[in-house]
Amino acid sequence: MWGLNSSRFHEVVNISIDDAQMRIFTRIASMCYMSNGTTNSSYSRSSSQIISTRSSFPFSHTRNRFFGVGCNNDARIMTFDVNMGCDSFCYLDYKPTDGDCTGDGCCQISIPTRTYIYSISVRNYTIRRNDTEAEYPCDFAFVAADDFYNFSVADLKGYDLRGTNLVPSVLDWSVGNQTCEEAVKESTTFLCGTNSFCKNPNYDWTGYLCHCSPGYRGNAYLPNGCQDIDECDNPELNDCKGQCINKPGSYSCSSQNSSAINVGIGVGLAMFVVIIGSTFLFWSLRKRKLIKLKEKFFEQNGGFLLQQLVEQKELTSHMIKIFTAEELQNATKNYDDSLVAGRGGYGTVYKGTLPDGSLVAIKKSKQTDIDIDEAQVKQFISEVVILCQVNNRNIVHMLGCCLETPSPILVYEFVSNGTLFEHLHDKE
Template sequence: MYNIRMMFVWLLLPLLPQITINFVQSATSGAPAPAPVLAVLPAYEIAKPNCRSTCGSLVVPYPFGTTKGCYLEKKGSLGKMDYFFINCTDDTPNLRGGNLQVHNISLDDGHVHILSKVSRACYNESGYRIGGKQYRLQVANFRVNSARNKFTVIGCSTLALITGSLDRNYTTGCASLCDGGVESSETGTCSGIGCCQTSLPKGTRDFKVSFQRVNNSASAKILCSSAFVVDQDLYNFSSTDLIEFDGKSFPVMLDWTVGKETCAMAMKNKSSYACVAPDSTCTDSAYGDGTGYRCNCPSGFQGNPYLINGCIDIDLCATSNPCQPTQTCINLPGSYRCKTSRSAASGIAIGVSTSLLILVVGSTWIYWLLAKRKHIKQKDKFFAQNGGFMLREELSKDSDLAETARLFTEEDLKKATSNYDETGIIGRGGYGTVYKGVLSPNNRAVAIKKSKLSDQSQISQFINEVIILSRINHINVVKLIGCCLETEVPLLVYEFVNNGTLSDHIHGKDVGTFLSWESCLQIAAEIAGAVAYLHSAASPPIIHRDIKSTNILLDENFMAKVADFGASKVVPRDHAEIATLVQGTFGYMDPEYFHSSELTEKSDVYSFGVLLAELITGEPAVSFDRPEKDRSLAAYFISSVRTGNGMPSIIQKNLVHEEKNIQQIKQVAMLAARCLKVTGDKRPSMKEVAMELEGLKTMVEHPWVDKDSTSDHNETEYLLNESVLSDAIGSTSFGFSSIVGFDNTSIEMTRKVQFR
């Protein structure tokens, strides 16, 4: 009889799906759909021999069963328990106990769906409870799936709580409000307006529901509240549920396992091990508490692993045909094999495919050639408009210059900066962004400056400055290695200096180093020597125009390097001054240049004087933390030096270690005061400044030079006399109040003036 039944199933297989889903739920009403008339069995073995495999519309696979001996008896604390017994009275399947209707049993993932009733609470218009029912669910050997099930509350002004006690005690809940009445709720959304949902704790085995009334502001039409646990994939809230919701049940997903131990423990006792199908696999309980396991058919098979003949081969060739169109699929037990078949049809297919491939490759190649040609034309255009041909002509005249000023390609610098990766940015300024790069093939570290704008009217001057800077060979000037003119804006490549800016070490909080007086004096002397070289030895002379602590770089040995010649101007030999647009940084800008627009070498001297004051005081060039009259460091410094008594208070404390330091600092302060004279003609030249600093530096390096000498000390005391200081410094009333309202960090200003 059993063989005849299996033959009948095999005959029906081509017409029916392998696995019938016996659980259908109405998404909007919450009520289960009518059961199908015929329960269609899968093709594999379902139940034990001579055992019933269906109950009404439900397929009952082993280890579940409807009669004793047909289900797996699971050992419990009271002996063998019939947890897997399906009570099939009147073709209605219920779990043990007879009150939990079963609608679906899954072997693959260890799930079973039951129907759980809805708990209700109704109130009169005064808010007093007048009726309702509360239901409790206990599933003993099963667990409520916390991933799929949600505790759902429907109503207005309602707080519902759900409580459990088996295995673990818990209480959770949610509130559902709808102050706007039914109209305020939204179908399909359980967000707290008319409907709310919350998750259940993992591993619960029971729950009961209780209600509380939050307030009496709800619509008079909504006097009843409902609460239930439901598989979230099988319920969709509707605003009509607030009015019509009595007497319904909802599907709850439960998890089940067999045995009372882990897979490793169960395999040792072969007589009770449930995974009996050949090569079947075992999986421990997902709850990780060692209470049970599940069985699965081996890869490439499907069916019931709890029966010796329950797993059957899947015909992969019929279900998915994983082979190529030109191949024949041959099914094997648990696997498949692809056999190549050659035919006229496959030859045509191969020919068409090859033609399409050639077409695609050819089109791509043509597109690439056109794009490359367009890119080359664009690079040639940029090269020409950036003065590339002018620079190339100059380089051809001077072989030494050609070796020094290298012309980089766009690809060279993209590769060096990883396509201008933002993580490689080491500085931003008013003139552009500076990236750290590594040049191939010698892995030389460089700084690549990418300008913001390209002024076509200044191209010839830009090329001239590139040539001049390439010829500068001074140890305290950042070396210009070359440039790239193939981009929209020119790119300049400098040597990389790795110890930050002087400003970082004076003002930075995270540098971690403090400059000694000897280091400050050394740095000042090196800067002065470099600027003096630009003014006197460079041909033609160069005015930097933006001397400031952020434009002074320090290497690992704290050697100073003057950088950023973006604002620099070349001075013709027959001109002592040039008329230009006022440009510079507030706090460092020469007041005479600001008012007259006439740029001279003494403008750099003034900026250097501010830099000396910055080194001595540790104060920024402009600070709004100081009183208004002292916001400019130049005014604050000169005022302190003039009074004499205020001088020690402005010196950085970490610079003063010995009496001789104080005397040297005062001498440098006097030099800074002379550099800060309002009238440029009264300021010393950078060459004089450099010579004086070199002399002081020599005294620091060779202290025996002035040992037991009092003449310098007496001279210094005389110079620090208030009347002498006043005469040396001169008037400083050149309108420092004009800078109020500007930031100190790097304020760039361009003011149009009339050329002379």
């Protein structure tokens, strides 16, 4: 994979067959003001890099982030049809802190989809004096794996980024230029081996992926690369109480005294099946009714319109999350009164905890029988989209919403510094 900026191949760090991804090193765009008042780039106040891979290896827009690091720094990323970026500042009232990359010394955004060549640039808004070395001499811009970079204030004070000009980036990959449905018809060129199955990538790109079938492990792209897993060799892979018998792709269990207890087990099993069958039928009908009701509320509250905006790439999963009713019930212990954070004319705000441990404020409306028309639905979804894209330290950030209830439930970041009313009226 040739980089236009350096006329050399990108170094591959590793390749994952299961995830259909690989990591490569890409260059950092940097600009530093030296102690003698000059810069180390070919431009007086800006620096840029062009990064390229082959078109069959796009940069993963779900596993990479674009970072800008510096004080009064304008970092930008450009593709064939997208020009976007972020700014980072160092104001007197807002000091950069370790781990915070929301605009103070560090900023970050998602990269565009379908990106296999991009240009990154960095420039500084400040006119610096030639006779003084700045406290924060360098500005950086780079695309890196989302699990690689964690901002440190020390990154602002050196003449390089932690002693390197390379960072790891993640590429998606697939094989062929057809979908699974098309490729499987061409037996002579189909690349998935025996004991495997074909899967289309979950990103908008050509080609297909091969995975070993359940019960097999190995390289699905080789003719006989998927080998049977012997579940009997590993107690964690089987639940047999007696003898474990390995089978291709699975296993079975046998008992030494099975003939003596078969009759008793048969009678008990028959009664058990009747009871379980009746219970299962009851709960299946109940569950189906609840699903239909949730689907009705989801459509009524504009859920399909919001999904369409996400699919059309007007939003990304980093901007908004569509929560299920069960997720918010679990986060609030079924809306326990002990988790009430506030009440108002609109409804009740609950303090919730998501599975990853983050705290959220869940705003639940009192109204349960709102009759809204299509125009109101579009206006509501438009406001949700705008609020989820707002990123300002003085405004509580909306994370998403739940549309499976009679009235939409809104989810915000949890702020523990009290209410606006308390700050306005508490004299102390």
